Amino acid sequence: MQRFKTIYALQQYLAPLIQSARTVGLVPTMGALHEGHLDLVRRARQECDVVVVSIFVNPVQFNNPDDLARYPRTLQQDSEMLEKVGTDVLFFPAITEIYPEPAQLKLSFGELESVMEGAFRPGHFNGVGLVVAKLFHIVQPNLAYFGQKDLQQIAVIRRLIRDLNFPINLIRCDTVRETDGLAMSSRNRNLTDVERGQATSLYEALTLACDLLIEGQSPNQAKAAVTGFFAKLSTFRLEYIEVVNADTLQPVAELQAPGQTAICIAAYLGKVRLIDNRIF
Ligand code: AMP
Numbered sequence: 001m002q003r004f005k006t007i008y009a010l011q012q013y014l015a016p017l018i019q020s021a022r023t024v025g026l027v028p029t030m031g032a033l034h035e036g037h038l039d040l041v042r043r044a045r046q047e048c049d050v051v052v053v054s055i056f057v058n059p060v061q062f063n064n065p066d067d068l069a070r071y072p073r074t075l076q077q078d079s080e081m082l083e084k085v086g087t088d089v090l091f092f093p094a095i096t097e098i099y100p101e102p103a104q105l106k107l108s109f110g111e112l113e114s115v116m117e118g119a120f121r122p123g124h125f126n127g128v129g130l131v132v133a134k135l136f137h138i139v140q141p142n143l144a145y146f147g148q149k150d151l152q153q154i155a156v157i158r159r160l161i162r163d164l165n166f167p168i169n170l171i172r173c174d175t176v177r178e179t180d181g182l183a184m185s186s187r188n189r190n191l192t193d194v195e196r197g198q199a200t201s202l203y204e205a206l207t208l209a210c211d212l213l214i215e216g217q218s219p220n221q222a223k224a225a226v227t228g229f230f231a232k233l234s235t236f237r238l239e240y241i242e243v244v245n246a247d248t249l250q251p252v253a254e255l256q257a258p259g260q261t262a263i264c265i266a267a268y269l270g271k272v273r274l275i276d277n278r279i280f
Contacts (some may be wrong), residue, residue, distance in 0.1 A: 001083045003090045007138050010091050014050070018140055022049035026141035028132060031055040031092075032072035032186035033081050036176040040145040043173055045086045052089040052139050053082050056098060061127025067273070072189045091139070103130050109156050112249055116264055117152045117275070120239055125156045132157055136166050144168050149175040149183050151262055151277045155249050175276070177203070183276045190272045198235055199269055205229050206278045209241065209263045214280070219243035219252060222263070230267065239266040239273070246279050 004010040025048030044051045062068035107129035181203030209222040230238040246262040264277040
């Protein structure tokens with residue numbers, strides 16, 4: 001596996017490969033890797049000639065300085081994991097490499113960011129859009145791999161690709177879960193043992209909402225049931241539960257076509273903010 005810290009060195013390496021029409025796949029991450037990330041890399045490995053993984057904890061997308069400070073950083077371990085799953089290139093730039101000066105461009109995703117993560121994390125998707133656009137320009141991948149776990153991020157990137165004419169196929173990969181249902185996340189490392197035991201309630205809440213909708217209850221009824229479920233759990237602070245269209249991310253009053261209804265949830269467990277979703 002090749003490791004590059006600078007854009008120049010990375011591009012020197014990639015240029016002949018891109019010229020000889022090799023298919024390049026990019027998996028952007030913030031590190032502290034787990035099986036969810038590795039699943040994206042394995043999928044890229046199957047579909048691309050050259051697999052590039054980036055590790056960059058992007059300060060611009062953090063709206064909470066504590067969250068940024070606490071974000072786990074495990075580069076050595078990440079690098080070993082990536083090598084084992086057949087990554088060709090690891091790009092791990094310093095902040096000054098990506099932002100030699102603060103970016104002045106501000107990206108707005110309209111309605112897409114008026115809800116959920118956009119509403120609760122002001123500026124988050126500006127930061128995500130900026131860094132992903134930079135990575136797309138730097139790496140020039142043919143395919144880019146993102147996890148369904150961050151469903152709204154996928155919708156935002158899809159918009160970014162369309163609005164800026166990036167010649168890139170976005171590949172959405174399923175959420176990888178622990179055996180008790182908890183969606184894998186780098187932030188899970190910040191849970192205490194007791195919190196980790198409780199964290200499965202997030203998945204239980206999604207399952208409850210899913211079951212109620214399938215039984216014929218309305219999105220509002222399902223949301224009320226989940227709100228009631230969390231009211232009994234004193235360690236959780238529910239931030240939102242939404243039933244939305246899986247593409248537009250806008251709240252819906254009734255079920256959508258098959259595969260188009262998404263239930264999205266965000267809650268604090270102690271100091272750790274967890275998000276998850278299910279599409280059905
Ligand atoms: P992050 O490092 O959290 O920015 O995530 C990098 C990529 O991995 C994003 O596309 C995430 O959606 C994806 N990802 C994170 N957790 C999971 C998971 N449990 N299953 C699948 N993809 C994931």
